[in-house]
Amino acid sequence: MKIMLVDDSRTIRNIQKNVLKQLDYTDIVEAEDGVIALDKFTETNPDLCLIDWNMPNMDGITLVRKIREINKTVPLIMCTTEAEKTRVIEAIKAGVNNYIVKPFTVESLGEKINQTLSKASAQV
Amino acid sequence: MDVQYINPFVFSICNTLETMCATKVTIGKPRVKEANTPLTDVSGVIGFSGDAAGSVVVHFTFDVASAIASKFACCEITPDHEDFSDAIGELANMIAGSAKARFEGLNISISLPNVVIGKNHNVSSAKNEKRILIPCETNLGSFLVELGMVISKTNEAKQAVVATGV
Numbered sequence: 295m296k297i298m299l300v301d302d303s304r305t306i307r308n309i310q311k312n313v314l315k316q317l318d319y320t321d322i323v324e325a326e327d328g329v330i331a332l333d334k335f336t337e338t339n340p341d342l343c344l345i346d347w348n349m350p351n352m353d354g355i356t357l358v359r360k361i362r363e364i365n366k367t368v369p370l371i372m373c374t375t376e377a378e379k380t381r382v383i384e385a386i387k388a389g390v391n392n393y394i395v396k397p398f399t400v401e402s403l404g405e406k407i408n409q410t411l412s413k414a415s416a417q418v
Numbered sequence: 419m420d421v422q423y424i425n426p427f428v429f430s431i432c433n434t435l436e437t438m439c440a441t442k443v444t445i446g447k448p449r450v451k452e453a454n455t456p457l458t459d460v461s462g463v464i465g466f467s468g469d470a471a472g473s474v475v476v477h478f479t480f481d482v483a484s485a486i487a488s489k490f491a492c493c494e495i496t497p498d499h500e501d502f503s504d505a506i507g508e509l510a511n512m513i514a515g516s517a518k519a520r521f522e523g524l525n526i527s528i529s530l531p532n533v534v535i536g537k538n539h540n541v542s543s544a545k546n547e548k549r550i551l552i553p554c555e556t557n558l559g560s561f562l563v564e565l566g567m568v569i570s571k572t573n574e575a576k577q578a579v580v581a582t583g584v
Contacts, residue, residue, distance in 0.1 A: 302530070303508040305491045305501050311490065348511075350530060375515020378522065395519075397437035397512045 296412075298323040298340035300331040300357065301373070302349040306396075310344055310373070313403050329354025332360055340368065342411060347374035347381070355360075355388055362389035370412040371406060373398070423521075423567050424448055424550060427474065431554055431563055432515035439489040439558070446553030451564060453542075458562065459483065460497070462510025467531035470521070471565035475495050475541050476510045482559030489558060497535065507531030513563065520549065524569065 297319050298309045302395070307324050323338050325331035329351045335343070341346060348352040358370055372385045373394040382393050392410045393405060427444050431550060432457040460483040462476040475519045478486065480497050487505035489496040495502050511531045518526050534541060541564070 303504050303511075305487075305505040305508050308493075308501075344539070348528065348530060375512055375518075377516065377519030390569060396515065397434045399437055 295319055295337060295342070296321045296323060296340045298325065298331065298334060298338070298343040299347070300325045300328065300343060300354065301346040301374075302326050303346075306346070306373075309400075310403065313400050314407070316400075317404055317407065319407075326359075328354060328357035331357055335361060336364070342369045342371070342407070342414075344371050344373050344394075344407075347372060347376045347385075355385060358385065358388040358390055366412075367417075369410045371410055420569070421448070421550070423545060423569070424539045424552065424565065426517040426520035427513070427552065427563060427565055429520060430513045431451050431552070433516055435486075435510045435554075435556060438509070438512065439486060441486070441556045442560055444555040445556060448550050450551045451549040451551045455540060456577040457538070457540055457564075459535065459537050459539070459540065460506055461534040462506045463534065463541060464514035466514070466518075466526055467529070468480075468527045469524040470526045470567055470569045472547070472565070473543070474510070474514045474517070474567075475507070475561040475564040476513060477541075478506070478565060479559070482536075484559050485558040486544060486556075486561070488562045501534065523571075 297314060299310050301307050311322055316409045323334050323335050323340055327349045345354040345357055368389045371392045372390045377395040385393055394406050394407050419559050432443045435443045444564055458477040459480045464475055466472045483506055484496050488511055491505050495505055514528045518528055533540045547566055550562040554561050
């Protein structure tokens with residue numbers, strides 16, 4: 295199981311990595327913006343992506359749309375401070391499978407990741 | 419600045435510190451910032467645009483910034499650590515983002531974080547609007563949140579703040 299973390303904050307990526315390690319996911323790819331993430335996505339073909347919204351160069355919502363042009367099924371989770379309903383709807387329309395609002399607890403992040411992965415495996 | 423816009427930030431400061439740092443915050447009495455007052459050593463700055471203009475600045479001393487950043491990142495982060503400014507910027511980002519969500523009905527964008535580091539610096543605004551200082555006390559030390567915000571859709575904003583129950 296390969297998981298890609300896309301966030302311009304290394305601190306957030308480290309927090310997410312710690313949660314994933316606790317869940318026994320250790321194959322992790324990191325990207326600090328949407329442009330780098332898109333390259334790494336095609337190179338590494340991850341099984342799940344956690345994507346921040348506000349990033350330099352290419353934001354998360356643009357990245358989600360670009361990933362969906364090339365891959366309709368990979369589970370995508372938006373992890374962002376953007377908490378307004380309109381933003382959540384916009385992200386779902388763009389193709390995310392789940393949505394986590396920052397600040398998040400370690401438990402809620404783990405729960406959303408597990409939830410998203412079990413839904414995705416049930417659909418296969 | 420309308421004082422009722424302080425409440426969403428009080429909520430977001432408490433929520434962010436409690437969720438990410440397991441730290442309770444006691445909010446002191448907000449006061450108007452005096453012009454060019456030198457404040458503290460580390461400032462995380464987030465700008466607002468769209469239906470609101472202005473910024474929120476989170477000010478720390480080096481010691482408190484280090485204690486809070488370490489708790490946030492779950493590892494020791496001193497001011498010379500490569501992730502120090504990143505952690506402070508992300509905290510400011512969460513405080514701004516969480517507050518922004520409580521202004522329902524307004525289209526507000528937040529900037530990427532900027533972090534200013536330097537003993538006793540001041541972050542000034544280009545406009546001469548009143549800025550509010552919100553004192554915050556925690557078991558990791560005290561810090562200040564500076565807020566300057568002007569909303570163009572005033573009536574809608576008031577309704578939005580009331581609607582979200584803050």
